[in-house]
Amino acid sequence: MTDEDGDSDDFETRAIHAGWEPDPQTGAIMPPIYATSTFAQDAPGEDRGYEYSRTGNPTRMALEENLASLEGGEHGRAFASGMAAINTVLNLLSAGDHVVVGRDVYGGTHRLFTDVYEDYDLEFSFVDATDPDAVAAAITEETELVWAETPTNPLLEIVDIERVAVVAHDGDALLAVDNTFATPYLQQPLEFGADIVAHSLTKYLGGHSDIVGGALITDDAELDERLGFYQNSVGATPDPFACFLVLRGTKTLPVRMDRHSENARELAEWLDEHSAVETVHYPGLESHPGHEVAAAQMDDFGGMLSVEFDAPLEAVRRFVSETDIFTLAESLGGVESLIEHPATMTHGAVPAEERRKTGITDGLVRLSVGLEAVGDLRTDLADTLEKTIEI
Template identity: 80%
Template sequence: MTGDGFDPDDFETRAIHAGWEPDQETGAIMPPIYASSTFAQDAPGEDRGYEYSRTGNPTRTALEDNLASLEGGEYGRAFASGMAAINTVLNLLEAGDHVVVGRDVYGGTHRLFTGVYEDYDLEFSFVDATDSDVVAEAITDETALVWIETPTNPLMQIVDIEAVSAVASERDTLLAVDNTFATPYLQRPLEHGADIVAHSLTKYLGGHSDVVGGALVTDDEQLDERFGYYQNSVGATPDPFGCFLVLRGTKTLPVRMDRHSENARQLATWLDDQPAVETVYYPGLASHPGHEVAAAQMDDFGGMLSVDLAADLDAVREFVSATEVFTLAESLGGVESLLEHPATMTHAAVPAPERRETGITDGLVRLSVGLESVEDLQADLEQALAGTVDSDR
């Protein structure tokens, strides 16, 4: 539990202080990195709150409490990666269960669902989650979970969390929301009816491209107890140093997300006017079909955007290799700007016909807009476009 006592409206204060108070013995401001695999017990079975670091570690507890506070939840659990967190949610299910999934999801999520868990007799239906009626039609008597992202990866679609929550709740089905792109600074799915919030801590919450981790947050004590059981049993837990790094990242999350959002908004507006760009996917643009829903459930629109260059694959490969400030790399959410080609990188595991049906074309490029000078970022994209993509279409 969070137990932090901070005003729930003071996100910036909680980002810095929730989960840890200065050490009473030493006065240390930052939580120590408890690099201990085991902990002394006063008598057999009588520990002081910790017994073994897979089961629990004080540095990890500080992070889990911090994350729960930021999401406005009661309980948080940290994992070795975002995929380990998602896998833990699927551990709730039984053979024969059915899952409704938003069609546009991270390629690793798609791979886990179809390449691993379908072998254990789970069924997955990938649908257009931006339409809650479509979600409702997909739910069957065997449906145990609805899984969505918003904004989605990589098409930046917006799912109305409250509308999908109402549908899931009516059918007594759990709703899990991957909140990685938005972060709790911009969107808190529990406030809109979600049962579970998932994060890749590797991204904005860590914020510096130097740690891999995942998290789950919930208000449901029974769900949290099951997450804790699987966390300990499977052992996909983060090391204390990784937890320390993410805690460092959450302290600056508000100021970083403000700058990410500002830079992305300016670049999206500029890109929308470029002849070489056919479509810009950014929920902060008034032309985005999910703009109104995003404005209602998000406090800003984030640092992620995608563009469809409607160019052939060779030209797109040249473009993503021609930038000098943007770095061609997978992942996102660090202080540096990255770009990647979903069809051959993050979503290569999704079969090509399914990619095309979803809208992931060979011309789609995803940008993680960092904290550099926006003028430098724009100039970089401009020179890359001019040198590789026909702008006279």
């Protein structure tokens, strides 16, 4: 369905068309890669909408408009990495401010908060964000931001965005939600009251493991202006080619996420019955403690899952090292399947004691389930389990 301006309500159509129309001069279907650092001005201070590529670039603007549309937001900002995007949110804060953080977050996020910004007199409290009461109890008069991931990395916990948004706003704090695992195709946090949505474009939105990027989306024009100020001032912006590649990725996001979710769900159900597996962390399983909340705020459950083994560390390390189709690598969200060991890889920067409190054990393995034939993926895991865990 389209409105009077020809804009569609349907995600699949917006994924392909939002942010760009065929070039009126050449008819180019895809946005050109504007590989220029600067733009000619008609007179001093009189430009044609662009003056310098750090400040704004047509390829980047097409991506930012596309991302905003997909998240159901009004404003989008693209960055050189997901961490650059998260850093920009923290630029909104001042010395003495307090942030409530979900305890299960990406290791790089934890490192940025504790090893960088605590030195600038910001205070962080890590809590169980799946419990809105725990979030509320952590909020103080100095709290300016609540930061949450859902599903979380790597335990696939589910945060009730709507309830946590109420808690944050009651405390006069912003709520920022990292939506990387779900993508806007499966979940749109702004709809449930979030103020800022963050993405690592490196993951599902890019979708092909060939770029690094980040994004922030908001409905608040004043907040977007502040984010834009720091985007330009700090300069951690993506190059035009990276923006072009992400735009290529968003066009196929719906069909890719359908397959990611289908494959992950089948593997999760199989692994949940496997004798070598202690626990499967996947919100699509009815046994998952966050299943009902996930079913209410997500359209499907995504392509990420984690598996817990009650096995020696050396056996777990062999398991993640000896798969054939699953590649041992950090990152996620590409068309290929990846496997990793959070305690020694993506979350190695988190102190061991904090990992244990969060539930990130030495027996935890994270899977990014790709688009390969699911039977091949299952055989790969089964054969490797037999050689390594089932000794």
